[in-house]
Amino acid sequence: MVVAALALFVLYPLLVAAAAPRAEDWLRALTTARWRVTMLNTLQMAALSTISSVIIGFLYAYAVTRARIPGARLFMLVPLLPLITPPFVSGLAFILLFGRRGLVTYELLGLNTDIYGWHGLWLAQTVSFFPIAFLAIAGVLRSINPNLERASESLGAGRWTTFRTVVVPLAAPGVGAAALLVAIAVLGDFGNPMLIAGRYRVLATEAYLQISGWADMRMGAVLGLALLMPAIAFFFLQRRLQGSSVGRFVTVGGRGSRIEPAPVSPMARWGLFTFCLLIALFMLAKYAVILLGAFTPVWGVDYTFTLDNFRRVVVRGPELWNSLRFAGSAALVCAVLATISAYLVYRVKVPFGRALDLVSLLPAAIPGTLLGIAYVLAFNTPPLQLTGTATIIVISMVFSYLPVGYRIAAATLHQLAPSIEESAADMGASSMRTFFDVVLPLISTSFSAALVYCFVKAIGTLSAVVFLISHGTVVASASILNLAEQGYWGWAAALASLLVGIALLTLGVAKLVFGRRFAFFDI
Amino acid sequence: MPEGSAERPHVEIRDVSKTFGHVVAVDRLSLDVATGSFTTLLGPSGCGKTTTLRMLAGFYDPDAGDILIGGVPQQGIPPNRRNVSIVFQDYALFPHMTVLQNVSYGLKFRRLDKAERDRRVSRVLEFLGLDALEARHPHELSGGQQQRVALGRSIVMEPHVLLMDEPLSNLDAKLRIRVRAELKEIQRATGITTIYVTHDQDEALSLSDRVAVMADGRLQQYSEPWELYHAPANRFVADFVGYANVIPGRVLERGAGTATVLVPGSNTPLRCLDPASRAAAGADVGVMVRPEWFTLSPADEKAAITDGVVLIGEVRSGSFLGAFVRAFLEVPGIGDPLVVESTVTRQDQMASGTRLRLCLPHDRAVLVD
Ligand SMILES: Nc1ncnc2c1ncn2[C@@H]1O[C@H](COP(=O)(O)OP(=O)(O)OP(=O)(O)O)[C@@H](O)[C@H]1O
Numbered sequence: 073m074v075v076a077a078l079a080l081f082v083l084y085p086l087l088v089a090a091a092a093p094r095a096e097d098w099l100r101a102l103t104t105a106r107w108r109v110t111m112l113n114t115l116q117m118a119a120l121s122t123i124s125s126v127i128i129g130f131l132y133a134y135a136v137t138r139a140r141i142p143g144a145r146l147f148m149l150v151p152l153l154p155l156i157t158p159p160f161v162s163g164l165a166f167i168l169l170f171g172r173r174g175l176v177t178y179e180l181l182g183l184n185t186d187i188y189g190w191h192g193l194w195l196a197q198t199v200s201f202f203p204i205a206f207l208a209i210a211g212v213l214r215s216i217n218p219n220l221e222r223a224s225e226s227l228g229a230g231r232w233t234t235f236r237t238v239v240v241p242l243a244a245p246g247v248g249a250a251a252l253l254v255a256i257a258v259l260g261d262f263g264n265p266m267l268i269a270g271r272y273r274v275l276a277t278e279a280y281l282q283i284s285g286w287a288d289m290r291m292g293a294v295l296g297l298a299l300l301m302p303a304i305a306f307f308f309l310q311r312r313l314q315g316s317s318v319g320r321f322v323t324v325g326g327r328g329s330r331i332e333p334a335p336v337s338p339m340a341r342w343g344l345f346t347f348c349l350l351i352a353l354f355m356l357a358k359y360a361v362i363l364l365g366a367f368t369p370v371w372g373v374d375y376t377f378t379l380d381n382f383r384r385v386v387v388r389g390p391e392l393w394n395s396l397r398f399a400g401s402a403a404l405v406c407a408v409l410a411t412i413s414a415y416l417v418y419r420v421k422v423p424f425g426r427a428l429d430l431v432s433l434l435p436a437a438i439p440g441t442l443l444g445i446a447y448v449l450a451f452n453t454p455p456l457q458l459t460g461t462a463t464i465i466v467i468s469m470v471f472s473y474l475p476v477g478y479r480i481a482a483a484t485l486h487q488l489a490p491s492i493e494e495s496a497a498d499m500g501a502s503s504m505r506t507f508f509d510v511v512l513p514l515i516s517t518s519f520s521a522a523l524v525y526c527f528v529k530a531i532g533t534l535s536a537v538v539f540l541i542s543h544g545t546v547v548a549s550a551s552i553l554n555l556a557e558q559g560y561w562g563w564a565a566a567l568a569s570l571l572v573g574i575a576l577l578t579l580g581v582a583k584l585v586f587g588r589r590f591a592f593f594d595i
Numbered sequence: 596m597p598e599g600s601a602e603r604p605h606v607e608i609r610d611v612s613k614t615f616g617h618v619v620a621v622d623r624l625s626l627d628v629a630t631g632s633f634t635t636l637l638g639p640s641g642c643g644k645t646t647t648l649r650m651l652a653g654f655y656d657p658d659a660g661d662i663l664i665g666g667v668p669q670q671g672i673p674p675n676r677r678n679v680s681i682v683f684q685d686y687a688l689f690p691h692m693t694v695l696q697n698v699s700y701g702l703k704f705r706r707l708d709k710a711e712r713d714r715r716v717s718r719v720l721e722f723l724g725l726d727a728l729e730a731r732h733p734h735e736l737s738g739g740q741q742q743r744v745a746l747g748r749s750i751v752m753e754p755h756v757l758l759m760d761e762p763l764s765n766l767d768a769k770l771r772i773r774v775r776a777e778l779k780e781i782q783r784a785t786g787i788t789t790i791y792v793t794h795d796q797d798e799a800l801s802l803s804d805r806v807a808v809m810a811d812g813r814l815q816q817y818s819e820p821w822e823l824y825h826a827p828a829n830r831f832v833a834d835f836v837g838y839a840n841v842i843p844g845r846v847l848e849r850g851a852g853t854a855t856v857l858v859p860g861s862n863t864p865l866r867c868l869d870p871a872s873r874a875a876a877g878a879d880v881g882v883m884v885r886p887e888w889f890t891l892s893p894a895d896e897k898a899a900i901t902d903g904v905v906l907i908g909e910v911r912s913g914s915f916l917g918a919f920v921r922a923f924l925e926v927p928g929i930g931d932p933l934v935v936e937s938t939v940t941r942q943d944q945m946a947s948g949t950r951l952r953l954c955l956p957h958d959r960a961v962l963v964d
């Protein structure tokens with residue numbers, strides 16, 4: 073069932089999209105200077121943002137996992153925020169902070185500059201996506217046995233040499249994998265370039281403009297497919313890297329009391345602390361300014377306190393309600409599929425497990441923009457005429473976040489005693505008993521984890537749904553983009569605040585209910 | 596090669612303490628380790644062995660006290676400037692390096708010319724029988740081979756002191772005994788002063804020149820294996836090293852390092868060892884007797900003339916262990932059954948219900964508390 077669903081709603085639309093453009097469209101894309109620049113920009117932005125994200129992510133991860141900076145546990149939480157809140161929040165916040173009427177640039181410094189353009193986009197992408205690098209690299213660093221560093225020191229190596237000859241080579245494959253994850257995310261991101269790229273063009277936004285502005289579906293498909301190719305390549309490369317690091321660098325030996333990592337020099341420690349503090353404050357400022365914007369009548373002009381914005385966005389339109397509704401249904405379906413897949417792959421260990429694993433994760437490599445375009449192309453004629461309906465939005469959300477749900481479900485299944493079913497069966501529990509006493513609780517936990525996480529992600533999704541919404545099915549994220557484009561900062565900020573608030577609340581409640589059993593950030 | 600003058604102990608631990616939060620991991624520990632000796636820190640889990648070793652390696656600084664190596668105070672000297680090498684319990688081999696790279700890693704930081712370096716590495720690889728494996732990565736080695744690489748990586752440094760933290764605990768039982776013998780051989784051949792940590796008494800007794808028994812961060816006894824077993828300093832050591840029967844007794848008279856004690860079930864006083872001089876006339880004490888120190892004979896046989904104390908007991912249960920039989924004996928007046936071990940010549944000699952005469956010679960039993 074999972075496979076059939078994936079075939080119908082991922083593979084099939086992609087094939088339709090791939091078949092849509094004719095040879096001349098491809099030729100046109102490659103020969104037109106504008107598109108060539110766009111493609112180069114896209115790659116350039118992905119490269120820049122990836123590099124900065126990985127550097128920041130590495131330092132931040134090193135600081136909290138190895139350097140024992142004060143407040144490490146708190147610092148660890150801050151980068152998780154962008155992972156559960158929509159990425160375009162960064163773009164919006166930076167406009168409010170550094171835009172033409174920005175709080176910092178205009179009010180504080182009296183500058184007349186703005187951040188629209190590549191540097192603004194770079195900043196927004198880095199802040200939005202370095203947490204991905206942070207999380208992956210923190211996992212890698214934590215998996216390095218601190219005894220290795222101690223051994224190296226004891227054999228005569230200084231701190232820096234130890235870092236260079238032991239930590240770096242061991243972390244390298246994982247860092248590479250993290251970089252590719254960031255690159256995929258940056259390539260596919262739509263909201264930030266839309267908000268603050270200005271005249272700097274990237275594929276995701278250009279594809280959208282081709283379709284919404286010129287109704288040029290074929291060109292849109294070409295640009296979307298151009299985005300897919302590097303993303304898919306990165307996806308497979310990332311899998312390879314991750315696999316190789318696991319195979320080659322598994323810690324040998326086994327039992328043994330672990331020592332905490334060697335302390336870094338006080339200077340490095342305080343340097344890293346300052347660094348983390350700045351990053352964390354900057355990220356928190358991002359949310360603070362959104363909240364401030366939400367209570368401000370006219371940004372840059374009138375800073376009196378008001379609740380009007382909230383009243384307007386809640387009363388005025390159905391966007392928020394739509395978002396909740398769609399994301400809720402999508403999360404439900406997504407969690408079912410994800411749990412089934414994860415259960416089949418990790419517990420039942422079905423023979424086609426590897427293949428199922430792959431296809432469940434594959435949508436992660438598909439840029440939302442392309443998925444949106446493909447859906448428009450594939451589902452605008454009978455028998456499956458879905459364009460303009462709420463269904464198609466829900467479906468797009470389901471498959472966009474299937475990989476996310478799948479990973480969470482798998483991690484939860486993994487974390488809960490790997491062989492308790494076997495031992496339950498060993499102890500003579502009948503298979504019915506095993507199912508109700510052991511399997512069901514296991515599944516329901518991993519299901520809930522997937523549900524919560526899919527919901528949190530889906531409620532802020534943008535890149536695919538912008539192609540799919542129609543008059544009656546506008547969602548909050550798209551509406552925020554619209555309001556921001558028209559300069560209704562207060563409303564945009566209020567809506568964004570609500571989205572962030574809902575995401576945090578959902579996660580908070582889930583954490584309260586399920587506690588440690590939730591493997592949220594093991595992905 | 597190890598230096599340090601013959602008259603001066605090579606490693607001196609003086610009144611060293613280390614606290615983690617509320618846990619006193621090491622409590623005023625003092626220990627002198629002779630040059631070229633094999634010294635073992637023995638004790639139950641959590642008694643502070645690893646912490647002591649880490650302080651020697653320079654990973655932790657003591658909260659109080661001094662550590663001297665070759666007469667030089669080590670306070671403030673970082674691990675990479677100490678001529679001390681450590682073998683970790685999990686070996687901590689560099690997984691991304693080959694055996695050769697692992698073993699030669701530390702020498703890169705020594706001012707040695709390349710020829711000398713290569714010579715030392717190949718000598719060690721050959722010595723440990725690793726030369727055929729030098730191109731492999733750690734994950735391509737068996738547990739025993741990994742263990743040898745870890746050892747090779749340390750001894751190639753020709754450290755003044757070699758530290759080992761339960762290096763055999765990740766090996767299976769058979770291999771452990773073989774590698775144990777190898778270790779002893781290697782230590783003898785290299786003459787490196789070695790401080791070894793284990794919670795396995797067999798390992799400690801068979802490997803060491805001297806054993807330091809620790810409990811709760813404190814030193815309980817520091818002596819040669821023979822003495823540890825035959826003259827434990829206290830009840831803890833008696834229990835931890837081998838099995839200890841403790842019989843209640845009352846002191847009649849004390850001598851120099853001995854005491855005469857009356858035990859239940861006998862009117863003859865027993866002369867015991869009292870290494871810790873705990874005896875005071877009239878005091879209640881515990882008399883420790885190892886299971887194999889009794890001489891057994893059937894109760895109905897005419898008593899042979901013995902130079903010691905005779906007790907009569909009844910076998911509660913016995914288990915045949917091949918070379919000998921271990922039996923639990925009920926002796927009137929002694930609360931807990933005594934555990935005795937003896938070789939037997941007839942199958943029913945120590946069957947349940949049999950009454951036996953236990954003969955305990957003078958100058959064998961030890962006062963432990
Ligand atoms: N880094 C640390 N932080 C906090 N407590 C520690 C630390 N290292 C050791 N301890 C505590 O100090 C005590 C002694 O620990 P240590 O590791 O030295 O014991 P050990 O004798 O080596 O035990 P084992 O046989 O289990 O290895 C223990 O109670 C332990 O919990």
Ligand SMILES: [Mg+2]
Nearest residue numbers: 329644645760
């Ligand atoms: Mg230990």
